[in-house]
Amino acid sequence: MNDTPAPSVAALALRCLDDIVAITGVWLSRAMLIDPYGRPDPPVPAEELRDTALDGLEMLLRHVATGVVAPGMAGFSERVGERRAGQGVPLASLLAAARLDARVIWEAMRARAVPAALPDLIGGAHHVWEAVEQHVTGLMTGYQRAVMEMGRQREDQHRAWFARLLDNQGRNPDVVRDAGRVLGFQPAGPFLTAVAHPEAGAALRAAANGLTAAGLRCHRHDTPTGDVLVVQLPDRPSDHEAGVLDALAGVRCGVAPAVTGLAGVPAAVRLAAATARAPGGGTGPRRLEDSWLAVFAGTGPEPAAELVRRVLGPLAGTEGERLLETVRTHLSGSGAIADTAAALYCHRNTVQHRFARFRELTGRDVRVPRDAAVVALALQAAAGPPP
Numbered sequence: 001m002n003d004t005p006a007p008s009v010a011a012l013a014l015r016c017l018d019d020i021v022a023i024t025g026v027w028l029s030r031a032m033l034i035d036p037y038g039r040p041d042p043p044v045p046a047e048e049l050r051d052t053a054l055d056g057l058e059m060l061l062r063h064v065a066t067g068v069v070a071p072g073m074a075g076f077s078e079r080v081g082e083r084r085a086g087q088g089v090p091l092a093s094l095l096a097a098a099r100l101d102a103r104v105i106w107e108a109m110r111a112r113a114v115p116a117a118l119p120d121l122i123g124g125a126h127h128v129w130e131a132v133e134q135h136v137t138g139l140m141t142g143y144q145r146a147v148m149e150m151g152r153q154r155e156d157q158h159r160a161w162f163a164r165l166l167d168n169q170g171r172n173p174d175v176v177r178d179a180g181r182v183l184g185f186q187p188a189g190p191f192l193t194a195v196a197h198p199e200a201g202a203a204l205r206a207a208a209n210g211l212t213a214a215g216l217r218c219h220r221h222d223t224p225t226g227d228v229l230v231v232q233l234p235d236r237p238s239d240h241e242a243g244v245l246d247a248l249a250g251v252r253c254g255v256a257p258a259v260t261g262l263a264g265v266p267a268a269v270r271l272a273a274a275t276a277r278a279p280g281g282g283t284g285p286r287r288l289e290d291s292w293l294a295v296f297a298g299t300g301p302e303p304a305a306e307l308v309r310r311v312l313g314p315l316a317g318t319e320g321e322r323l324l325e326t327v328r329t330h331l332s333g334s335g336a337i338a339d340t341a342a343a344l345y346c347h348r349n350t351v352q353h354r355f356a357r358f359r360e361l362t363g364r365d366v367r368v369p370r371d372a373a374v375v376a377l378a379l380q381a382a383a384g385p386p387p
Contacts, residue, residue: 079136085146170263304381
C-alpha cells in the first residue's frame with residue numbers, strides 16, 4: 001500500500017491548517033464534556049489545554065498531509081502524556097480526548113472536500129486514523145513512563161519519611177505529622193506493626209498486598225534484618241486485629257501490641273523485631289503478648305518495660321499494693337497457699353480471694369505455672385535488674 005496521501009487529501013489537510021484555530025475550538029468544546037477537563041477547577045488550565053490542542057492538531061494535519069511526523073514534533077505526544085500524568089488526568093480521559101482528534105480532523109476535511117475529492121478522501125481515511133493512533137501510542141508511552149517514575153519517587157519518599165520517623169523514635173510531633181501525611185496515615189489512629197523474619201520478606205509483601213486490597217492502609221519498609229509492615233487499623237482496632245493476623249498466616253514474623261498514634265510505631269517496630277528474633281518461633285505470626293518468656297530469653301530492657309505496663313499496669317492504689325504484696329510473697333516462697341497465708345498472717349481464703357482479684361485485673365492467674373512465670377518476670381522487671 002502506498003503510504004503517501006493522494007494530492008487532494010494532502011491539499012485538504014493543508015487547507016484545514018488555515019482554519020486551525022476554528023478547528024481547535026470545535027475540539028475544545030467537545031473535550032469539555034470529558035471529565036475532568038470540564039470541571040470548574042480542572043487539572044489542566046484552559047490556556048494550556050488550548051495551546052496543546054492547537055499544537056497537537058497541527059502536528060496531526062501535517063502528518064496526514066505528508067505521511068510522516070512533522071520535524072521536531074516526534075516527542076510531542078510523549079511529553080503531553082508525561083505532563084497529563086503529572087497533573088493527575090486519568091489515562092482513560094486522556095485517551096478519550098486524544099481520540100476526538102480523529103473525529104474532528106475527519107469532519108473538518110470532509111466539510112472542505114469538493115465532490116470530486118471525496119473518493120480520494122475516503123480511500124485515504126486510514127492516514128487520519130494512523131496519525132491519531134501514533135499520537136495515542138506516544139501519549140500512552142509518556143503517561144506510563146511518568147506514572148512509573150512517580151511511583152518510584154513516591155516509594156522513595158515513603159521510605160525516607162518512615163526511616164526518619166524511626167530515627168526520631170516518634171518524639172518530634174512535626175515529624176510524626178509530616179510522616180503521616182506522606183504515608184497516608186491518620187497520625188492519631190491505631191496501628192498494628194509486624195516485623196518479618198529475614199527469610200519471610202516475600203511472604204510479608206504478599207500479605208501487605210492482600211491487606212491493601214482489603215481496604216487497609218499499609219506501609220512496608222525493607223530492612224536487612226527483617227521487613228517491617230505497619231497497618232492503620234480502623235477506629236475499633238479490636239474488631240480488625242484478628243483479620244490482620246489472619247492475613248499474616250504463614251508469614252514468619254513478630255507482631256507487637258496495637259498502639260494508638262503514629263508516634264508509638266517506632267517502639268512497636270522494636271518490640272515486633274524482638275518478638276521475631278526470639279528463639280523457638282514457628283512458621284506464622286507470633287504475638288508479643290503470647291511470647292514474653294521467649295522474648296525475654298533473647299532481648300533486653302524495652303520488652304521488660306512493656307511487660308511491666310501490660311501485666312502490672314492495671315494495678316493501682318491501696319488494693320493494687322496489697323495484691324502485689326500477696327503475689328510477691330507467694331512467688332518468692334514455696335508456692336503453697338497455706339505458706340503464703342501464714343507469711344501474710346491471713347486466712348488462706350483471703351489469699352485465694354486476692355489471687356482471683358489479681359486475675360480479674362491483670363488476666364494472669366499466679367496459680368497457673370505459665371502465668372506465674374510471666375508475673376514473676378514482670379515483678380523482676382519492675383524492680384530493675386538484680387545487683
